[in-house]
Each structure stands twice: as structure tokens, then as C-alpha cells.
Amino acid sequence: MQRISLILEDKPINHSLSLTDTNALPGEDKSVLQIWGRASLKGHVKISGAKNSALAIMAGALLCPEDCRLHNVPSLVDIMRMGQILSALGVKLENNGEILDINARHLGQSQAPYELVSQLRASFFVIGPLLARLGVARVPLPGGCAIGARPVDLHVRGLQAMGAEVHIDHGIVHAYVSGNNRKLKGAKIYLDYPSVGATETLMMAATLAEGETTIENAAQEPEVADLANFCIAMGAKIRGAGTNTIIVSGVPNLHSVEYSIIPDRIETGTFLVAGAITHSEITLSSVVPDHLTAVIAKLREIGAKVIAEEPNCLRIVPGRLRATDIETLPYPGFPTDMQAPFMALLTKSEGDSVITETVFENRLSHVAELNRMGADIRVKGNHAIVRGVPLLSGAPVVATDLRASAALVLAALAAEGKTTIQRLHHLDRGYDNLEGKLRQLGVRLQRVQEEAEEEETSVPESKVTAPSP
Numbered sequence: 001m002q003r004i005s006l007i008l009e010d011k012p013i014n015h016s017l018s019l020t021d022t023n024a025l026p027g028e029d030k031s032v033l034q035i036w037g038r039a040s041l042k043g044h045v046k047i048s049g050a051k052n053s054a055l056a057i058m059a060g061a062l063l064c065p066e067d068c069r070l071h072n073v074p075s076l077v078d079i080m081r082m083g084q085i086l087s088a089l090g091v092k093l094e095n096n097g098e099i100l101d102i103n104a105r106h107l108g109q110s111q112a113p114y115e116l117v118s119q120l121r122a123s124f125f126v127i128g129p130l131l132a133r134l135g136v137a138r139v140p141l142p143g144g145c146a147i148g149a150r151p152v153d154l155h156v157r158g159l160q161a162m163g164a165e166v167h168i169d170h171g172i173v174h175a176y177v178s179g180n181n182r183k184l185k186g187a188k189i190y191l192d193y194p195s196v197g198a199t200e201t202l203m204m205a206a207t208l209a210e211g212e213t214t215i216e217n218a219a220q221e222p223e224v225a226d227l228a229n230f231c232i233a234m235g236a237k238i239r240g241a242g243t244n245t246i247i248v249s250g251v252p253n254l255h256s257v258e259y260s261i262i263p264d265r266i267e268t269g270t271f272l273v274a275g276a277i278t279h280s281e282i283t284l285s286s287v288v289p290d291h292l293t294a295v296i297a298k299l300r301e302i303g304a305k306v307i308a309e310e311p312n313c314l315r316i317v318p319g320r321l322r323a324t325d326i327e328t329l330p331y332p333g334f335p336t337d338m339q340a341p342f343m344a345l346l347t348k349s350e351g352d353s354v355i356t357e358t359v360f361e362n363r364l365s366h367v368a369e370l371n372r373m374g375a376d377i378r379v380k381g382n383h384a385i386v387r388g389v390p391l392l393s394g395a396p397v398v399a400t401d402l403r404a405s406a407a408l409v410l411a412a413l414a415a416e417g418k419t420t421i422q423r424l425h426h427l428d429r430g431y432d433n434l435e436g437k438l439r440q441l442g443v444r445l446q447r448v449q450e451e452a453e454e455e456e457t458s459v460p461e462s463k464v465t466a467p468s469p
């Protein structure tokens with residue numbers, strides 16, 4: 001059984017979205033991505049700005065009543081959703097390509113809209129800046145990828161330590177600061193786990209608090225340091241971001257800023273795996289190789305060469321792929337966001353690999369889909385045992401979360417025949433123009449509208465909008 005397909009326009013869906021167009025959300029999008037495998041990639045990829053930095057920094061812009069200009073902002077559904085949330089809070093936004101202007105002078109609403117927050121976990125991070133600026137915030141419990149329970153207790157406990165009253169009512173977190181000036185107070189906070197989001201929420205909240213805040217066992221991810229650098233550029237006093245102890249001395253207010261977001265290390269890692277899994281040599285820039293130490297070390301163990309050509313350019317040179325073991329950990333350990341892409345790579349490596357997911361409890365949903373493509377993976381608790389196979393074969397598969405989608409794309413590049421990936425909204429959340437970038441490397445792929453079941457197995461060549469390599 002196969003599907004009749006309608007060819008969509010050549011550019012990916014997320015690029016046609018405007019930051020404030022609430023009708024443009026592709027929630028019920030029925031398009032699928034078809035990828036013809038055994039691809040040989042060639043050329044160069046321009047890496048976009050980091051999604052997770054951009055989202056946190058957009059929340060951080062609420063701290064400042066003046067103009068914030070951000071450069072290198074990726075074009076993604078998640079960024080658009082965050083823009084809509086800020087807009088609903090009274091913030092002015094204007095985007096022009098990779099530039100996003102934000103002005104939160106008239107930050108008036110303290111309640112973030114449920115329909116939007118429920119779709120994007122990072123939007124919960126507005127609770128810190130809202131409390132710091134207004135002394136009150138009401139934010140629905142967040143959504144995001146279905147990769148585990150993802151509670152917000154560390155955010156809440158930290159805000160309480162800073163003097164906020166917090167209670168959860170009908171799925172909404174209500175937080176307020178009492179007293180005449182409604183200011184949070186500096187505090188010594190120890191995080192039970194180095195949560196990225198909690199570190200960011202508390203660091204932002206502390207920038208305008210009275211006195212000094214110390215966050216111990218803080219997350220050390222590059223995106224945390226990027227957010228800190230953005231706040232510092234607005235006049236915040238932050239030391240130690242990027243280490244496990246962050247010290248913030250509160251200031252009365254922050255000022256206008258122009259800031260460029262770091263390159264996306266997960267997008268970079270995904271393209272490095274694309275080179276390795278297809279035995280292709282490609283280059284990537286601009287990247288920060290230091291943000292990818294664990295990823296590059298694993299690629300080398302698996303058998304690929306990763307060469308730093310210039311300070312901000314990496315070349316992947318393929319080699320014979322060997323099995324290895326991977327355990328996901330907070331930074332600088334191996335990133336959980338690269339676990340699914342590396343699982344795709346290890347399905348094609350010689351020998352048995354064990355992947356252990358320690359960050360999220362439900363992040364192995366791509367296993368079943370990779371097995372549909374001929375992979376040999378067994379799951380035991382939070383371990384996946386991957387036995388390398390000589391060949392994957394294209395199949396209809398379903399994307400279950402953002403990085404799982406990337407794993408399926410990577411497997412499809414290496415597989416024999418055509419893979420059809422459904423539920424593309426996950427992919428659109430986090431990869432800026434992935435299809436365009438892959439097409440430029442010579443991959444044959446197309447996004448088509450799934451219309452009905454049909455008899456044929458292949459799309460006639462004449463209907464394929466993407467040029468064949």
C-alpha cells in the first residue's frame with residue numbers, strides 16, 4: 001500500500017512563518033518527508049544560531065525595558081512560538097532574516113498564554129524575567145518534546161529561595177513577590193540536578209534581585225554561558241557562567257543591547273553524523289569546536305576523522321565505522337540531544353554498542369522506528385543495545401520527538417531506497433532549513449502532502465521538485 005502525494009513548494013515550511021502570525025502554526029500539518037537513501041554528500045553547510053540559546057535569550061530580553069537586537073537567530077517554529085508568547089505579554093518584536101528586534105518596555109501582562117506555553121517547554125523560562133521585572137508571573141506548566149516527565153520543581157524551589165511565593169493551581173504556576181518594592185532577594189541556591197532550564201530561569205531572575213545570588217551545581221552548557229553573556233552585555237553582573245557555580249550580583253536595571261547568538265552545536269553534531277553515516281566528506285561553519293568535545297571524541301572513537309580547518313570550521317572525513325558505548329550526561333558530558341542521531345550512526349557500525357540515556361527517562365522512542373528500517377536495537381531500561389547491521393532499508397517511519405526526527409533523517413540518508421517520515425512538526429521545531437541544507441549537499445528529498453493511500457510505491461520522477469544529485 002502506498003500514498004498519493006501532492007508536491008509542496010521547494011522551501012521548508014518553517015521559513016514561510018512569521019514571528020507573530022498565530023494562524024501559521026503547523027499543528028495539523030499532514031506533510032511527510034521523503035528521502036532517497038545511499039546518498040553521497042558533498043560540500044559545505046552554514047550552521048545556524050543555537051535554538052536553545054535563542055529561546056533563553058528571547059526570555060532574557062524581558063529583563064530590559066530598552067531595545068534588544070539579536071543576530072544569528074535561527075528560523076524555527078519554536079522561535080516563532082516564543083515570539084508569539086512574548087507578543088502576548090505586550091512585547092514588540094520585529095524580525096528580518098536572522099535579526100530579531102525585541103522591545104519589552106510595555107511588558108504588561110504577567111500571564112503567558114496556555115495554548116502556546118503548552119507547546120514549548122522553553123517558554124516556561126519567562127517566569128524568571130517576569131518575576132524580576134513585575135514582581136508577579138503566571139505561567140502554565142510547560143510542554144515541549146514528549147521525552148519524559150520534565151518537572152519544574154528546581155525552577156520553583158529556586159524562586160522560592162529568592163523570596164517568591166509560588167503555588168500551582170489548575171496547571172498554572174502563580175508566582176509573586178510581596179513587599180513594597182516587589183523585588184526578589186539574592187539567595188544561595190543548590191540545584192539537586194544541573195538543570196539547564198532551572199539554571200537559566202534563576203540566573204535571569206537574579207540579575208534584577210536585591211543582593212547576591214549563588215547557584216551551585218549549575219548547568220554548564222554553552223547556552224547557559226551564552227545567556228549570561230547576553231545579560232552581561234545588558235549590564236548584568238554575572239560571574240562563573242559555564243562553570244558549576246554561578247554568582248549574580250543584582251543591579252537595579254538593564255540597558256539596550258546588540259548581541260549575536262552562538263552556533264547551534266546540536267545542528268553541527270547532526271551534520272557531522274550525516275557525513276559519517278554516508279561516508280561523505282563535508283565542511284561546516286561557523287562552529288565552536290570546543291562546544292563539541294564529547295561529540296567529536298565519540299566520532300573519532302567510531303572511526304570518523306574530524307578536522308578543525310580554521311578556528312570556526314570543521315571537516316568530517318569518513319572512515320570505517322566501529323561500535324562504541326555512549327552515556328548521556330550534563331555538559332561537558334555527551335549531550336542527550338545527540339543520543340538519537342548517534343544511535344542512527346551506530347546501527348551501521350561494526351559490532352555491539354551500548355547507549356545509556358541518563359538525562360531524560362523516556363528518550364528512546366526512535367528505537368522502534370530505526371528497527372523498522374532494519375536496525376538491530378534492543379532496549380533494557382534506559383540502555384539501548386545496538387548491534388551494527390550492514391544495511392538499513394528505507395521504510396515509512398514516524399518522528400516521535402525533535403531529535404528522534406533527526407535520527408530518522410540520518411538513517412534515511414544511509415538506507416537503501418526511500419524513507420517516508422511522518423509528523424514533521426517535530427523537525428520544524430528545531431532544525432533551520434534542514435531540507436535546503438541537505439539538498440545543497442546533494443541529497444534527493446522532498447516534502448509532500450500526504451493525501452490518501454494508493455497502490456504505487458514510487459513518486460514519478462517528473463513530480464520530484466528536488467533535483468537529484
Ligand code: UD1
Nearest residue numbers: 052122150151152153154155195196197198336337359360
Ligand atoms: C534543555 C534543552 C534540551 C536539552 C536539555 C538537557 C532548552 C530549551 N532545551 O532542556 O534541548 O535536551 O536541556 O541538555 O534549552 N528536571 C527536574 N526538575 C526541574 C528541571 C529539570 O527534575 O525543575 C530534570 C528533567 O526532568 C530532566 C533533567 O532534569 O530529566 C534535565 O532537564 P533540563 O536540564 O532542565 O532540560 P531542559 O532545560 O528542559
